[in-house]
Amino acid sequence: MQDDKKNIDEVVSLKLYKDLLRPRMIEEKMLILLRQGKISKWFSGIGQEAISVGVTNALNDDEYILPMHRNLAVFTTRGVPLHRLFSQWQGKMNGFTKGRDRSFHFGTQEYKIIGMISHLGPQLGVADGIALAEKLQNRNAVTAVFTGEGGTSEGDFHEALNIASVWDLPVIFCIENNGYGLSTPTKEQYNCKNLADRGLGYGIESYTIYGNDIIGVYTKVKEIAEDLRENPRPVLIEFQTFRMRGHEEASGTKYVPDELMAEWAEKDPISNYEKLLLEAKLLSEEKIETLRTEIETEINTNLKLAFDEAEVESNTEQELLDVFASFEYKETNPGSVVEHIRLVDAISKGLKQSMEKHPNLVIMGQDVADYGGVFKITEGFMDAFGKERVRNTPICESGIVSTAMGLSIKGMKAVVEMQFADFVSSGFNPVVNYLAKSHYRWNEKADVVIRMPCGGDVGAGPFHSQTNEAWFTKTPGLKVVYPAFPYDAKGLLGTAINDPNPILFFEHKALYRSVYQNVPADYYTLPFGKAALLKEGQDITIVSYGAGVHWALDTLEKHPDISADLIDLRTLAPLDIESVYKSVEKTGKLIILQEDSMFGGIASDISAMVMENRFQYLDGPVKRVASMETPIPFSKILENNYLPKERFVTALKELLAY
Known part of the structure; x- marks a missing residue:
C-alpha cells in the first residue's frame, strides 16, 4: 500500500478519502432513519466502500457503471444529488422512479449509471450491450458492472462472460465477494478456490484483489481500464471484502461467527486509509473533523429537502402513459410497385x-x-x-x-x-x-x-x-x-x-x-392497434389472428351461406377492441378463435370485455375456441386433434343456431 501511495498525488488521495467518507456517513444516517421508520429498507455496503470508490474513480465520467444495491458510493462518487437519492429512498416524486421503485433499482443517463433489478443477473448482459454499442460507435470506452459472489451462480453471469469473451467487449466484471449471499456462506455458493478462476473457462483475463485497499483497487482498475480502451476485451475482477451488516437490516448477522466479524472490522477500508493518510501527513485530525462537519451538513440539508417534499400523488392517466415511451406513429405510404x-x-x-x-x-x-x-x-x-x-x-x-x-x-x-x-x-x-x-x-x-x-x-x-x-x-x-x-x-x-x-x-x-x-416493394409502415375487417356479414362476428385467420377464411369459403364479419386483430397489445365492439353491435354474436390453448389466452379477455361493455347487444353467449389444454404433440394425428380447426366449425354452427 505504501508503494502504491507514492504513485498517487495528494489531490487524488484526498478525493478518494472524501469519496469513502461520504457514503459511510450517509449509511450511518440511513440506519438511524430506518430505526425511526422514515425509510422502509436498507442494504448496507459498510465495509465495502473501497471497491465502489476505486472503480468509479478509475473510470471516466462518461463511461457507464452498473452497480448493485450495496454500491451507494458509485452514486455519490459520480455526484448524484443527495436530495434526489433521499427522495428516491422515500418514494418521492423527485427521486428517479417517481415512487415506483425503491433502493437503487433505477438508472440515470445523466450520470451514466444503470441500476440493477432484484433478479441480479440481467445487468451483466446489459453491460455487454452497452460495451458493444461503444465499440460499434467507435468510442474507446470501458463499461463496469457489479455482481456479488452469490450472483455468480446465476446463469446470466456465465452467459454475459461468454458473450463478452466471444465479442471482445471492453467490460470490467466486478465481483464483490463479501462472504455471504444473505446467510449462505461462500463455501455453499461455489467450489473453486477463487471466483476469478471462472474467467479461465471463458478465456477471460482475471484478477483477485483485496477489496478493502482503496489504493490497490483504484490503481489496478485504472491500469486495466486504460489498457481496455486501447485493447478492447473483458476482464473479470474478484474483490475480496466482507459485509459488516446483514443482507438487509432485518436479516441481522447472527449467522456470522463473532471472530470473523472482529477480523474484518480491523480491515475497515476507511479507518485504515485514514491512518495511512495521517502517517503520510496528507491528512490531519482537524481536516478529518472539518470534512465530517461538511458532509454532515450536506446530508442534513439534503435530507430536509427530501423530507419537505410532498408525498407522491397518484395520477391514473400519467401512470398509464408512463408504461411506454412516447411514440408518434408516422405513416409511410408504399409506392405502386x-x-x-x-x-x-x-x-x-x-x-x-x-x-x-x-x-x-x-x-x-x-x-x-x-x-x-x-x-x-x-x-x-x-x-x-x-x-x-x-x-x-x-x-x-x-x-x-x-x-x-x-x-x-x-x-x-x-x-x-x-x-x-x-x-x-x-x-x-x-x-x-x-x-x-x-x-x-x-x-x-x-x-x-x-x-x-x-x-x-x-x-x-x-x-x-x-x-x-x-x-x-x-x-x-x-x-x-x-x-x-x-x-x-x-x-x-x-x-x-x-x-x-x-x-x-x-x-x-x-x-x-x-x-x-x-x-x-418499397418501405412502408402500418399502425399498431388497428384490426383489419377481412369479410363483412350480418349474422356473426369472428375474431382471430395469426393462423386462426386462415382457418376462419377456409371455413367461410366452405360455408358460403354464413354471413360473418371476420376481424384479424393484427396486434394484440395494443388491442383494437373498438372494432370488435362495433361489429358485435351489428351482428349480436361473437366467436373468438385462437391457436393457443384456452385458459388465460387473449380470447378470454376479449370475451370478458365484450360481456362487460356490450352485453346488451348480444343475442347469444360469447364463444371461445382454442387448442386443447395439453402441450402441443408431435404426431400429426394428435396435433390435428389438438388444434381447434374442426372444433371451430362445430362451435360456429352452434352459435349461429342459438
Missing part, C-alpha cells in the same frame, strides 16, 4: 429495408449471419450490412435479450431473433422484468424487437410449435404484434422497429411459405 411474395419474403424484405433506414440497427440471433437464420430470413444480410450489424450469438437467450437492452441504453436499436418462439422461455426474465418495466420505472426506453417464429400445424412437437403470445400480453410494458398476411407483416415490422418500446413480433411458421400476397 408490388411483388407477389410469401410471408417469409415480406418479413425478410421489411427487415432489410429497416436495416437500410436505421444505420444504428443491429440484428442478433443464433445462425442469423452466414447461414441466414434457420428460416433464411436474414440470408444475404451479412454481406449487405457486415458482421458487426448482423451478429451470430452464442446459445444464450437471456444474455442476448439483456445485451439488446444495453444497445438501446446506448442509443441503438436491436432486433433479436428467437430461433423458435418456444426458446424465449430461456430469456423470459429480461423480457418481462427488464425490458417491460424500464420505462415505467425510470423513464428508459427499451428499443428492442424480438422476432418470434411460432405456431403449430407443422408436426414439430412441444418445443418448436408453441404460440405463446399470452405470456406477454399479460405483461404491461410489452407490445405484441401477430400478423397473418405478408402485407401486414412487412408494414407492421417497419413500425415495430421504429417504435422505441419492447415488441414481441410473432411470425407463424406454417404461414411462412404457404401464404402469398401482393406486397409493395
Whole structure:
C-alpha cells in the first residue's frame, strides 16, 4: 500500500478519502432513519466502500457503471444529488422512479449509471450491450458492472462472460465477494478456490484483489481500464471484502461467527486509509473533523429537502402513459410497385429495408449471419450490412435479450431473433422484468424487437410449435404484434422497429411459405392497434389472428351461406377492441378463435370485455375456441386433434343456431 501511495498525488488521495467518507456517513444516517421508520429498507455496503470508490474513480465520467444495491458510493462518487437519492429512498416524486421503485433499482443517463433489478443477473448482459454499442460507435470506452459472489451462480453471469469473451467487449466484471449471499456462506455458493478462476473457462483475463485497499483497487482498475480502451476485451475482477451488516437490516448477522466479524472490522477500508493518510501527513485530525462537519451538513440539508417534499400523488392517466415511451406513429405510404411474395419474403424484405433506414440497427440471433437464420430470413444480410450489424450469438437467450437492452441504453436499436418462439422461455426474465418495466420505472426506453417464429400445424412437437403470445400480453410494458398476411407483416415490422418500446413480433411458421400476397416493394409502415375487417356479414362476428385467420377464411369459403364479419386483430397489445365492439353491435354474436390453448389466452379477455361493455347487444353467449389444454404433440394425428380447426366449425354452427 505504501508503494502504491507514492504513485498517487495528494489531490487524488484526498478525493478518494472524501469519496469513502461520504457514503459511510450517509449509511450511518440511513440506519438511524430506518430505526425511526422514515425509510422502509436498507442494504448496507459498510465495509465495502473501497471497491465502489476505486472503480468509479478509475473510470471516466462518461463511461457507464452498473452497480448493485450495496454500491451507494458509485452514486455519490459520480455526484448524484443527495436530495434526489433521499427522495428516491422515500418514494418521492423527485427521486428517479417517481415512487415506483425503491433502493437503487433505477438508472440515470445523466450520470451514466444503470441500476440493477432484484433478479441480479440481467445487468451483466446489459453491460455487454452497452460495451458493444461503444465499440460499434467507435468510442474507446470501458463499461463496469457489479455482481456479488452469490450472483455468480446465476446463469446470466456465465452467459454475459461468454458473450463478452466471444465479442471482445471492453467490460470490467466486478465481483464483490463479501462472504455471504444473505446467510449462505461462500463455501455453499461455489467450489473453486477463487471466483476469478471462472474467467479461465471463458478465456477471460482475471484478477483477485483485496477489496478493502482503496489504493490497490483504484490503481489496478485504472491500469486495466486504460489498457481496455486501447485493447478492447473483458476482464473479470474478484474483490475480496466482507459485509459488516446483514443482507438487509432485518436479516441481522447472527449467522456470522463473532471472530470473523472482529477480523474484518480491523480491515475497515476507511479507518485504515485514514491512518495511512495521517502517517503520510496528507491528512490531519482537524481536516478529518472539518470534512465530517461538511458532509454532515450536506446530508442534513439534503435530507430536509427530501423530507419537505410532498408525498407522491397518484395520477391514473400519467401512470398509464408512463408504461411506454412516447411514440408518434408516422405513416409511410408504399409506392405502386408490388411483388407477389410469401410471408417469409415480406418479413425478410421489411427487415432489410429497416436495416437500410436505421444505420444504428443491429440484428442478433443464433445462425442469423452466414447461414441466414434457420428460416433464411436474414440470408444475404451479412454481406449487405457486415458482421458487426448482423451478429451470430452464442446459445444464450437471456444474455442476448439483456445485451439488446444495453444497445438501446446506448442509443441503438436491436432486433433479436428467437430461433423458435418456444426458446424465449430461456430469456423470459429480461423480457418481462427488464425490458417491460424500464420505462415505467425510470423513464428508459427499451428499443428492442424480438422476432418470434411460432405456431403449430407443422408436426414439430412441444418445443418448436408453441404460440405463446399470452405470456406477454399479460405483461404491461410489452407490445405484441401477430400478423397473418405478408402485407401486414412487412408494414407492421417497419413500425415495430421504429417504435422505441419492447415488441414481441410473432411470425407463424406454417404461414411462412404457404401464404402469398401482393406486397409493395418499397418501405412502408402500418399502425399498431388497428384490426383489419377481412369479410363483412350480418349474422356473426369472428375474431382471430395469426393462423386462426386462415382457418376462419377456409371455413367461410366452405360455408358460403354464413354471413360473418371476420376481424384479424393484427396486434394484440395494443388491442383494437373498438372494432370488435362495433361489429358485435351489428351482428349480436361473437366467436373468438385462437391457436393457443384456452385458459388465460387473449380470447378470454376479449370475451370478458365484450360481456362487460356490450352485453346488451348480444343475442347469444360469447364463444371461445382454442387448442386443447395439453402441450402441443408431435404426431400429426394428435396435433390435428389438438388444434381447434374442426372444433371451430362445430362451435360456429352452434352459435349461429342459438
